[in-house]
Structure formats: structure tokens, C-alpha cells
Amino acid sequence: MDKPTTASSGFTPTVENPEVESDFLRSVHALLRELDGHHPAFQSERGMLRWTLHKKIDRNPSNGVLLVKILVKELERAERCGYRQYIIPLLHTLMYTMVKAPSIPDDLYERVYDFCKKLLTLPKPYCTIGLHYARQLKLERTVPGILYQRLVSAEQSLKNDSFPYQEKVFMFADPELLSEAVCRAIVTEIKAARTSQCTRSCMIYVIEHALQEGLKEHCDFRTLQAILQAKPLDVIEHCFQQVVAAMEHAGRDMKAEYNQYVEELKKIYSTLLRASKKDVGKAAAEGSPGIPLPSPNISFHLWTDEDQLWKELVLFLRPQSPSCEEVSLKVLGSFELQDMGPEYDNGCEQVRxxxxxxxxxxxxxxxxxxxxxxxxxxxxxxxxxxxxxxxxPLDCLSLLQTGPNGQGAKPAGKLHRRCGGSVMEPIARMKRLHTARVLVLGDDRVLARLVQAYYCLRKRESRRAYLTPRLKVQFYYVPVMEEQPSSCPTEECALPDLTEPCELAAYLGRVDPWYESNVNTLCHMIPKLATMPSSSSKTSVSELFIIDVIAYYVRLGLQPVYFQVYTVKLVFKNAGLEPAEDIFLIELRVALEEFDPSRDSLLMKKKTTVEIPGADVSLVYKKVLLSSREKEETAALRSTGLVMKAIPSNDTEDLVCLNVNIAEIVKTANLSGRSYSHVTNRIRTRNIKMQSTEQRSFTVCLDKDSRRVYKNVIGIEVSQCLEPSYCLQKTRARRTSLPGDEDVGLAKYLPKSLLLPINTFAGIIQ
Structure with a gap:
């Protein structure tokens, strides 16, 4: 394919400015020092350095080539010197700059492409991210400007026949966890961002960017801006359709000549010039020098309905006019009764x-x-x-694609947590033209609500796959903490209460330093910005910090980390109550009932020794070993409570299991009489049963949420939550298979455990 030479590839020659180059170099080095984590001087600016660097390119796009050169040099130096911790952050920063900056020379594209190919020899996630960006660079060199076009067309849902893909960001916040001031500040920024992303403006941006990148010096950019601003909407739409059709045709037909693609753009450009010769001169001097990258389409939702996530996704697939949206939400209840089967329990014994x-x-x-x-x-x-x-067949095959490895197979029998992988081709070619990026704000309690909504969604899809064949759903998490979470009634437990409100976010920050620098910094910054006095300058498009960081996260955070969901069955002291079932993601805390003298005064009269706290319990569990074997254990002890943690507390024990800390009471004898001491035992397991051998009940709190507390419980059983589609297929196959058969039929191709994927920039860095 014929390509223009490097000398003519630039739209305008870049003048080397030593002061600008020195400023960029200082900013990049400060960004790298921030990743080291041992420079207290940069803690106050943590999270702002990357945003400030990209804002400099937004204000002066002509300096984009200079920044790309610096980033390429730093990448090559990091690879040469073995500084792997810098590679992924620098590569993300570089690719985001190349999408925003115009007219990158071919030699820089070649150097970045060669570097991405070198990453294929490294382990995950380096090879995964390198392959992803190598494909993007190859496509961009074939059709200059296509990455920008596809990004804007999908995020803004610009209607066209050549590229019909659409994306939307659904931002969910629990009103009981976030204050009204924080919600108002986020909504204000979303509204301010929308001022630059109307449909007409976004189509003009795509046209301008395509002609600028394709025609290079043969395009008078300021004149083009003036012409497009004067055109009516129908002309803009027609020109947009022509540009996208030409780009997508060249992108699909890799054998097409580059000159043929340029000729198509020249025809479109010449047509615009011939029809607008009169008003060009005066308006050309008023054009702006750069092309902005609009913020993605974000909708903000207060999480007030348990089925709200599912309803919003259905509405996304069924576009409605704004006037019909409220009516459609009411109709969804009847749609569920007609199209969805009844709910079923974890065992899936009841089949429809x-x-x-x-x-x-x-x-x-x-x-x-x-x-x-x-x-x-x-x-x-x-x-x-x-x-x-x-x-x-569409319904059955769609369930095969829900596994963490993208192929529907069950996870390998390893203990280590699964991290992000490349997006695999689906087993059956099904057109998923929409992508829903679900982003939740809050502490660990909002993640507990997310996993409940995700579990219900998977149960619906196992009955009838409505969303799965048509929609990609990706989950993002931005921690926001205003105050300490309300204390659970289980804090009476003798175990030290070292609960971290944003435990999952802290873990993601440990395994992905770029997530720590860009996302975890919003945890305290969003409430701080919300309390600042509002002004018109703070809501300008160029100063939208929260929305800009979130847009950067959802655009480049494509590597998921998978978290095991656990189910718990609770047996109550009152035999008349049916056992309850629930799920949790992060923590289960148990506090046993203390001895109450008023309940048994006769016992107090006869008692001559010191009352020992806690209650006698029996435990049955399978101990998880590093050899991937499980050993069944039983224990009888006296305890005041226990805490089950599903999130690893450090990097050295990143195992997919429950870390159970049990507060045991050990009787001791001394000269002053019998006494007792507290001992904390720790076990690793994937399933555990706990039963009170006395008549004393205990209290269970799930995921640190005081709204999810169960009282008067005498027995619990915790195990890994099974994927609903696996349960359903296994139950159906059980009717026709022999009693000893395991995972027959379609069940053996389905993921067995339910895993919640949370997207980060790198997944888990080994």
C-alpha cells in the first residue's frame, strides 16, 4: 500500500521549542516518580499530573508530536533498562496522546508499532496490551484518523450504516452512601461536558479530523472549519456519512490502495469548497486551531430500584424518545413477566x-x-x-461467552486470581453493536449492590438470553468516601476492627499502579471538589477534572480483574422461618451472642466461676493448600466471632479463597483460678459450615453494610456462588444422564463460578 513519505506526513511542520520540550520532559519524569510511590512531595498532586499533561495538548495541539517523541524515548529507555513498572502507564499516555494530537509522522508510528511488537515476548498483561495497541496502530496507519472516528461515533451514537456500534457510560450512585453535594457536583460536570458534544458538533469533528489526517498539507483546515460551521444539518449529515463510509471501506479492505482512499476524501473536500466559495475568506480567520475529543455519553443514575441496572440496559437496546422513557420503565414490569422465567435458587432444582x-x-x-x-x-x-x-442456538451459544477467558470454558484449577486477557472472538458470530460501561461510585457497599444486580441479570439471561447476544457489559469502579461506613452490629467481635471502607479499590491499586494514580485519587478528591464554591469557570469544558479522569478510565481501562462471588445460606433460631440465601463479594462478619445474666438468674446463683464469653461452635471446612489440593477439616471451639475476607490483604497471598479469621477463646489455668485468653486463628477455604452447638444465636453482616444484617442465626454455610447458566444446564442434563456423571452436556462448556469483572488499566501486573 502506497503511503506518503515522512517529510510530507505532517499537517504543519513542528517547530522544536526547547522551553516546551523541557516542560514536557519535566512533566513526564514527575509522572514516573509518582509511580515509584516513595516521593511524598508529589502526594498533593497525585492524580493531577497525567490530566495536566493531556490538557497541555488540548490547549495547543501542535505540540502533540513533541510529546509523542518524548514518550517514545522514555518507553524505549524503560524497556532497555528493565523498568517494567513504567511501560504500561507510558504506553497508555502515549496512545491517548496520539488519538488527540493531529498529524503524527510515520516514523513515530513505526517506532511505537515496533515497541508494541516487542511486548509480545513478555508475560501478561504486557503482551495483551501490546497486541491490542499494535492492532490499533496498524489500522490507523492504513486509514489515518479511523481511531478518532470510531471512538467519537461509538461514544456519541452517531447514526451511520458503515459503523453502527454504540457505547454509553451508566454511572450509578447509591443515594444512601453519597451526599447530595457530591451527586450535584458530578451532575454539574456531566451537563457542562454535554455542551461540546451535540450531534452536529461531533459529526463536524469527525469530518474535520478525517480530512486533516487524510489530506495532510492539501487541506486548508481553517477554511474547512468555516465551511462546515456554515452548513445546515442535512449537509453535515450527508458529508459525515460519506467520510465514515470511505474510512470503513478502506479499513475493511486491507488490499485497497491508500491513494484511492485519499482520492475519496479529496472529492468530499472539493465538493465542500465549490459549494462555499463566497463566505470562506472572512470566516476562515475565525476558526479554532484544534479538534477537541468530546466526552463520552454519560448518564447519571441514583440507585433506588433493585432492577434499575437491568431496566437501563434494556432501554439502551431499545432506544426511546425522552418523552417515552418514563412510560417504557413502567412497561418493563410486564415485559419481564412475558419474556423472563421465574427466579430460581442456587441449586436450580426448580426448572421452567x-x-x-x-x-x-x-x-x-x-x-x-x-x-x-x-x-x-x-x-x-x-x-x-x-x-x-x-x-x-443463539441463546445457548451466547452463554458460552460469559466466562473470564472469553471462550466460555471453566476457569483452570489454579488458586491465583484471574486477571485481564485479550478480547477473544466469540464462538458464534453474533453482532454486538452496543457496549454498556457500568461505572459505580462509592465504597465497598456499592460494590455489594452491584454484585447483587449482576447476579440477578445473569439469572435472567440464563432463562432467556436477551442482553447477552446484543450487548457487551463492562464494569468500572471509582471509589468515593465521604465518611466512615456506619458500624455493623457485629463490631462486638473480639477481632480487631481494621476494616477499610474501600478495600477492593485498595487491592486494585496494589495490582495496577496506574489505577492507583488515576482512579484511587478520586476517592477523597471528589468530595473535596464538591464542597468548593461553584463558579462559571470551574464548569467550563476545559476544566472538567472529574469527567475527564472518568473518560480516560473508561476509554483505556479495558483489562478486567475477576473477583469470586460467594453465596451464604443462613439457618435461623426460629424453626418456623425458612432458611435465607444471599451473596457477598468482600466480607462476611459474624458476632456471637454474649451471655445475658437476666435470661438465666438461676444459673447465675449457682455459678462460682468467671463467665467465659462467646459460644461453642462447630466448623466444617475444606482447607485450601498451595498444592491445589483441598483437605477437609473439622473443629469444635469456643468463639466470639469471625470475619471472612474474600479480598487478599497483601500481594503475596493473592489466592482465590476465603481468609477466615476466627476469634477463639482458650481456657487457661493459673494460681488465681481458671481464666481464658483470646487467640486469632486463620484458615483458607472455599467453603465452610458453621453451627452453634448451644442455643445462643449470632448476627451476620454482609459486605460491611448495616442494611444487610441477619439476626438470630444459628448456622451458616458459605461456598462459591455458581454461574446461573451453569446451574440451569446442569439441572437439565441431570434428567437424562446417569447419577455419577459430572458436567455433562452443555454444562461442561460453561463457566462454573460466578465472577465479577472490574476493569482496570493493566489487570494484574505480575
């Missing part, structure tokens, strides 16, 4: 069979045998002659 009627067309559940049907049910309408309807 979809049947096709051959007479009246009424669809009902498969009837139970006559001896099991209650008398009231026998009098109901019974359908005869129906045949069982097989699930559509």
Missing part, C-alpha cells in the same frame, strides 16, 4: 420448561406428575399435546 402449544397457543410450564400436583393445581387449565421447545 418452555413449551410450544399445538392447540390454543397458550404457553405454560411443564406439569408435574399427577401424584405431586396439589388439588388446587389440578383444577387449573392443563395443556395436552404440547411439545418441548428447544432453546434457540
Amino acid at each position: 420448561f418452555s413449551v410450544l402449544s399445538t392447540d390454543s397457543g397458550i404457553e405454560r410450564d411443564l406439569p408435574m406428575p399427577d401424584d405431586e400436583v396439589p388439588e388446587a393445581e389440578r383444577s387449573r387449565l392443563q395443556r395436552k399435546g404440547g411439545i418441548k421447545k428447544r432453546a434457540a
Whole structure:
């Protein structure tokens, strides 16, 4: 493919400015020192350095080439000297600059492309990210400007036939965890960002960027800006369709000549010039020198409804006018009854069979045998002659793509936590034209709400795959902490209360330093910015710090870290109550009931020794070993409580298991009489049963949330939460398989455990 030479590849020649180069070099070195983590002088600016660096390019795009040169040199130096901790942050910063800066010379593209190919020899996540960016660079060199076009077209949902993909950011906040001031500050920035992202403006940006990158010095950019600003909307739409069609055709046909693509752009440019010769001269001098990158389409939601996440995703797939949106939310309840099966428990013993009627067309559940049907049910309408309807291939195959490795297979039998991987091709070619980026704000308690919504969504999809074949759902987490979380009733436990409000975010910051620098810094900065007095200058598009950082995160944070979800079954002291089931992601805390003298005054009269706190309990668990073996253990002890942690507390023990800390009471004998001492035992397990051998109950708190407290509990059973689609397929296969068969039929291709993916910049850096 013929390409222009390096000498003519620049739109305007870049003048080397020693002062600007020195300023950029200082900023990049400060960014690298920030990653080292042992420079207290930079703690006050933590999180601002990267944002400030990219803002300099926004204000003066002509300096983008100079910054790219500096970043390429630092990348090559980091690779040569073995400073791997700098590679991914520098590469993300470089690629984001190349999308924003115009007219990057071919020699710089070649150096970055060669560097990305070198990363393929390194372990994950370096090879994964290197392959991703190498593909992007190859496409950009083939069709200059296509990365910008695809990013803006997808994020702004610009309608066209050549590139119909759409993306949207759904920002969820729990109103009980975030104050009104914080929510108002975020909404204010979202509204301010929308001023520069109307449909007409975004289409003009795409046209300008494509012609500037494709025609190089043959395009009078200021004149083009003036022409497009004077055009009506229908002309802009027609020109936008032509530009996108030319770019996508060249991107799909890799054998197409580069000169042919340039000729297509010249025709579009010449048509615009011929139709607008009159008003060009005066308006050309008023054009702005750069092309902004609009913020992504963000919608802010207060999490007030349990099914709100699912409803918003359905509405995203079913675009409605603003006037119809409120009505559509009300109609979704009836849609669920018609299209979705009933909920089922973790064991999936209750199965709904979809049947096709051959007479009246009424669809009902498969009837139970006559001896099991209650008398009231026998009098109901019974359908005869129906045949069982097989699930559509689309529904079955879509479930195979939900696993963490992208291929639907069950995770390997390793203890180490799974990290991000490359986006694999789906087993069946299904068009997913939409991407929903779900971002939650708050501390660990909002993640507990997210995992509950995700679990319910997976249960719906296992019954009927409506969202899965059409929509990619990615999860992002921005920690925000205003105050310490409300204390759980379980804090009476003898274990030290060292609970960190944003425990999962702290873990992500340890495994991904770039997440620590750019996202975790928002934890205290967002409440601080919300309390500052508002002014018109702070809401200008160029100073939107929160939205700019979030946009950077959702655009480049494409490597997920997977977290195991756990299920807990609770047995209550009152035998009349049915056992309850719930799930948790981060922590389960148990406090046993203390001895109450008023309950047994007779015992107090007879008692001559000191009352020992806690209660006697029995434990049955499978101990997790580093050899990937599990050893079943039993124990009987006296305890005041325990804490189960699903998130590793340090980098050396990153195992997919529960770290259970048990506060044991050990009786001791001394000269003054019998006494006791507190001992903390720690075990690693994937499943555990705890039963109170006395009549004393205990209290259970899930994920540090005082709203999720269970009282009067005498027994719990904790295990890994199973993927709902796996449960359903295994139950269906069990009806036709032998009793000893394991994972027969479609179940053996499905992921077994339910994992919640949270996107970061690098996944887990080994």
C-alpha cells in the first residue's frame, strides 16, 4: 500500500521549542516518580499530573508530536533498562496522546508499532496490551484518523450504516452512601461536558479530523472549519456519512490502495469548497486551531430500584424518545413477566420448561406428575399435546461467552486470581453493536449492590438470553468516601476492627499502579471538589477534572480483574422461618451472642466461676493448600466471632479463597483460678459450615453494610456462588444422564463460578 513519505506526513511542520520540550520532559519524569510511590512531595498532586499533561495538548495541539517523541524515548529507555513498572502507564499516555494530537509522522508510528511488537515476548498483561495497541496502530496507519472516528461515533451514537456500534457510560450512585453535594457536583460536570458534544458538533469533528489526517498539507483546515460551521444539518449529515463510509471501506479492505482512499476524501473536500466559495475568506480567520475529543455519553443514575441496572440496559437496546422513557420503565414490569422465567435458587432444582402449544397457543410450564400436583393445581387449565421447545442456538451459544477467558470454558484449577486477557472472538458470530460501561461510585457497599444486580441479570439471561447476544457489559469502579461506613452490629467481635471502607479499590491499586494514580485519587478528591464554591469557570469544558479522569478510565481501562462471588445460606433460631440465601463479594462478619445474666438468674446463683464469653461452635471446612489440593477439616471451639475476607490483604497471598479469621477463646489455668485468653486463628477455604452447638444465636453482616444484617442465626454455610447458566444446564442434563456423571452436556462448556469483572488499566501486573 502506497503511503506518503515522512517529510510530507505532517499537517504543519513542528517547530522544536526547547522551553516546551523541557516542560514536557519535566512533566513526564514527575509522572514516573509518582509511580515509584516513595516521593511524598508529589502526594498533593497525585492524580493531577497525567490530566495536566493531556490538557497541555488540548490547549495547543501542535505540540502533540513533541510529546509523542518524548514518550517514545522514555518507553524505549524503560524497556532497555528493565523498568517494567513504567511501560504500561507510558504506553497508555502515549496512545491517548496520539488519538488527540493531529498529524503524527510515520516514523513515530513505526517506532511505537515496533515497541508494541516487542511486548509480545513478555508475560501478561504486557503482551495483551501490546497486541491490542499494535492492532490499533496498524489500522490507523492504513486509514489515518479511523481511531478518532470510531471512538467519537461509538461514544456519541452517531447514526451511520458503515459503523453502527454504540457505547454509553451508566454511572450509578447509591443515594444512601453519597451526599447530595457530591451527586450535584458530578451532575454539574456531566451537563457542562454535554455542551461540546451535540450531534452536529461531533459529526463536524469527525469530518474535520478525517480530512486533516487524510489530506495532510492539501487541506486548508481553517477554511474547512468555516465551511462546515456554515452548513445546515442535512449537509453535515450527508458529508459525515460519506467520510465514515470511505474510512470503513478502506479499513475493511486491507488490499485497497491508500491513494484511492485519499482520492475519496479529496472529492468530499472539493465538493465542500465549490459549494462555499463566497463566505470562506472572512470566516476562515475565525476558526479554532484544534479538534477537541468530546466526552463520552454519560448518564447519571441514583440507585433506588433493585432492577434499575437491568431496566437501563434494556432501554439502551431499545432506544426511546425522552418523552417515552418514563412510560417504557413502567412497561418493563410486564415485559419481564412475558419474556423472563421465574427466579430460581442456587441449586436450580426448580426448572421452567418452555413449551410450544399445538392447540390454543397458550404457553405454560411443564406439569408435574399427577401424584405431586396439589388439588388446587389440578383444577387449573392443563395443556395436552404440547411439545418441548428447544432453546434457540443463539441463546445457548451466547452463554458460552460469559466466562473470564472469553471462550466460555471453566476457569483452570489454579488458586491465583484471574486477571485481564485479550478480547477473544466469540464462538458464534453474533453482532454486538452496543457496549454498556457500568461505572459505580462509592465504597465497598456499592460494590455489594452491584454484585447483587449482576447476579440477578445473569439469572435472567440464563432463562432467556436477551442482553447477552446484543450487548457487551463492562464494569468500572471509582471509589468515593465521604465518611466512615456506619458500624455493623457485629463490631462486638473480639477481632480487631481494621476494616477499610474501600478495600477492593485498595487491592486494585496494589495490582495496577496506574489505577492507583488515576482512579484511587478520586476517592477523597471528589468530595473535596464538591464542597468548593461553584463558579462559571470551574464548569467550563476545559476544566472538567472529574469527567475527564472518568473518560480516560473508561476509554483505556479495558483489562478486567475477576473477583469470586460467594453465596451464604443462613439457618435461623426460629424453626418456623425458612432458611435465607444471599451473596457477598468482600466480607462476611459474624458476632456471637454474649451471655445475658437476666435470661438465666438461676444459673447465675449457682455459678462460682468467671463467665467465659462467646459460644461453642462447630466448623466444617475444606482447607485450601498451595498444592491445589483441598483437605477437609473439622473443629469444635469456643468463639466470639469471625470475619471472612474474600479480598487478599497483601500481594503475596493473592489466592482465590476465603481468609477466615476466627476469634477463639482458650481456657487457661493459673494460681488465681481458671481464666481464658483470646487467640486469632486463620484458615483458607472455599467453603465452610458453621453451627452453634448451644442455643445462643449470632448476627451476620454482609459486605460491611448495616442494611444487610441477619439476626438470630444459628448456622451458616458459605461456598462459591455458581454461574446461573451453569446451574440451569446442569439441572437439565441431570434428567437424562446417569447419577455419577459430572458436567455433562452443555454444562461442561460453561463457566462454573460466578465472577465479577472490574476493569482496570493493566489487570494484574505480575
